[in-house]
Amino acid sequence: MAKYKPYNYAQDMFIPVSLKDQLMPGSLEYAIHTLVDERMDMSLFDEKFSNDDTGRKAYDPRILLKVVLMGYSRGLTSSRKIEQACHENVVFMALSCCQHPDHSTISTFVSSMKDEILPLFGDVLLICEELKLLGGTHFALDGCKLSCNASPRWSRTISELRQKRIKLEERVKDLLKEQEDEDHKDSSGNRSYSEKQIDKLKKQADRIETWLNNNGERLGVRGKEIKSNMTDNESSKMVTSNGTIQGYNSQALVDSKHQIIVHADVFGTGQDTDIIPPIVDGAKENMEKTGFSEDYFKGKILTADTGYHSRMNIQKCIDEGIDAYIPDKNFRKRDPRFNSRKGRSVRTHYGLKDFQYDEENDKYICPQGKRLRLNVKKCKATGNIYKRYVAESNDCSQCPVKHKCIYGNGCGPKLLMVPIGFEGNNLTKLMIEKIESDKGRKIYSQRMAIVEPVFANIRTHKHLDRFTLRGKGKVNIQWLLFCMVHNIGKIATYGYA
Ligand code: SF4
Structure with missing residues (x-):
């Protein structure tokens, strides 16, 4: 006969927990704790509070930032899950000193960091520089398209929205008419269409009308109308390898030495052809705040994939004196090494x-x-x-x-x-000549190893598969927080180690 160890639930157990001992040097939680407490300028948040004489004491922004960064590092983007972790997870308890901020406090804190997020990102970048984690020679740019908290169902042109409103109003009229007819036939009060359904359709029509009164046509890069979205009009419909999404194009500029992100931003457009000017300007601003000159990127190498090959992007690099390597879309076709590649497109037309x-x-x-x-x-x-x-x-x-x-x-x-x-002045020709040289191919071949692991870390390891916020400003905060966690991870691994 089988014998099992006996057990008894009716017993007490006391586990002594020292909060400090949970934050072990060398770990990510220790890096987050130390950097937020000692190196990041958290006084930026002070002026948001006016409760010195009256009012309830607020949660310290340090505590909130620590649990948010820790949550993001573990793939917890939902503020409810972060709140839950503060109750259940000993590392979160140690970081929050056993305080339990509720989910609305956490989400309000994240959404309201518009003015503070870039200075905080700059503080982390400054520490990376002090710990000599920045190489400052070669930067690679890439992006990924991520869904946001917007409904693709409400993505239409202005005329399509007008049509939709008319259809809804017509449907309401039909339903009311049907109801009237049924009332004449059947006095029992049983109706096939509920008042609720009619109310819902009326509300949708009113919502469209209000939205149309406050918003105009949304124009794309080429000046043509693109689809507006009623839930988040700064996001866009984008085609990805997993289908069409309503979201943002999240970009990161990465230094080659330890894959530190020097600048990150989100864009409400699926195209990368006009991304480099704002990214370079933003990165210059970040580096200036870190103590570098405004010519920091002059003479530095920048690599980006074929999606970025455009006159505007290349011209910006030339204007800034950046040594850019951005191949055109036929780059792979000209490369003899890819001739035997499986799945290579077969020519179907005469040439x-x-x-x-x-x-x-x-x-x-x-x-x-x-x-x-x-x-x-x-x-x-x-x-x-x-x-x-x-x-x-x-x-x-x-x-x-x-x-x-x-x-x-x-x-x-x-x-x-x-x-x-x-x-x-054909920039494409100049770029082709530059990138087809031995030096050009050698430099460009490094791009993938620099920037792709960064996106793999954020998307797969940190589980960022969609933004939970709405609007470019708030989505950008979330993206920068993820990039900040990535950089803090590098500090924990290479800097403090
Ligand atoms: S160019 Fe010659 S091959 Fe082509 S469609 Fe005309 S006749 Fe036919």
């Missing part, structure tokens, strides 16, 4: 290579043996200079392979663009 040049007559012969005559000697597009050849309309309209031929002028004849040079 210039499939057309033969007739030098004598300055004409091209297409794969069907038809001639394309010279149409324009010099035309410019996307910084390149082309010669344009055109096929005969009759040839192309009856051609059996027109669906896989080069793109044409609408339904008209096919146009063959033959590149003959670049415009004088």
Whole structure:
């Protein structure tokens, strides 16, 4: 017969806990505790309180910041979960000195840090610099798109919202009419549509109307209208590898030595083509506050992936004297090492290579043996200079392979663009030449190892998969807090160690 150890729930146990002993030197909690208490300027919060003579005593912002940072480091973005941890987890108890701030105090504290968050981020950066964690030679920029606390259901253009309001009002009218008819037929008072449902639809229509009265069209980078969102109009619909989300594009500029984040910001746009100017300006401001000159980034290397390749981004780097390496979208295609890569896209349409040049007559012969005559000697597009050849309309309209031929002028004849040079100040050409060199490829190959682990740490280790707040200002606070925790982790591992 099996024998088990006996047990008894009717017994008492006393566990002596020294709060200080829970914060072991070398641990992240110790780094958070020490930095917040000794190195961060928390007097910034003092002027928010006017309870010196009257009023209840507030929770010390140090306690709140410590539990929030600890919570974020463990993937607890919800203020309710942080509150719960202050009751149940001994590390949180040690950091909060057994105080139990409730979830609304925690969430109000985070949301209201608009003016304090950047100085606090700068304090941590200054400590990184003092501990020589910043290399200051090579910086890599990257971003990730994260959902925020906004409903994609309420993302529409202004005209679509007007339509929606009209439909809702019509639906309310129909329901009221149906109700009236049913009342005539059945006097028992049983209605198939409840008052609640009609009220709900009325409220939705009123909400849209109020919103439309207070907001106008939202314009994108190119000046065209983009979809507005009624719950968070600063967020955007973005396409990610996991589908379309309503959220923010979170960016971080990372130093190569110990992967310290020197600047972070969120943007309500899915494109990275205009991100570098605000990021560089923000990073310059941070470094100036850390005691560096305003030319800190002059001569420094900046690497970013193909999504950042744009005239605006490259021009900003040139203006600031930054040695930037930002490849164009054909960078991988030109790299022979990727020729045998699985899944590489297969060419489905004819290209210039499939057309033969007739030098004598300055004409091209297409794969069907038809001639394309010279149409324009010099035309410019996307910084390149082309010669344009055109096929005969009759040839192309009856051609059996027109669906896989080069793109044409609408339904008209096919146009063959033959590149003959670049415009004088073609930034793409200059960047291609720079990045295709041995030095360029070597420098650019370091980008992934510098910046990708930072996002892996924040998203996978610290479990940031969505922002819990609404509005660019508040979402930015949350993103900067996560980046701050990342930097404090580096201080705990490499700095104090
Ligand atoms: S579509 Fe026109 S240019 Fe293309 S292969 Fe046919 S005839 Fe030639």
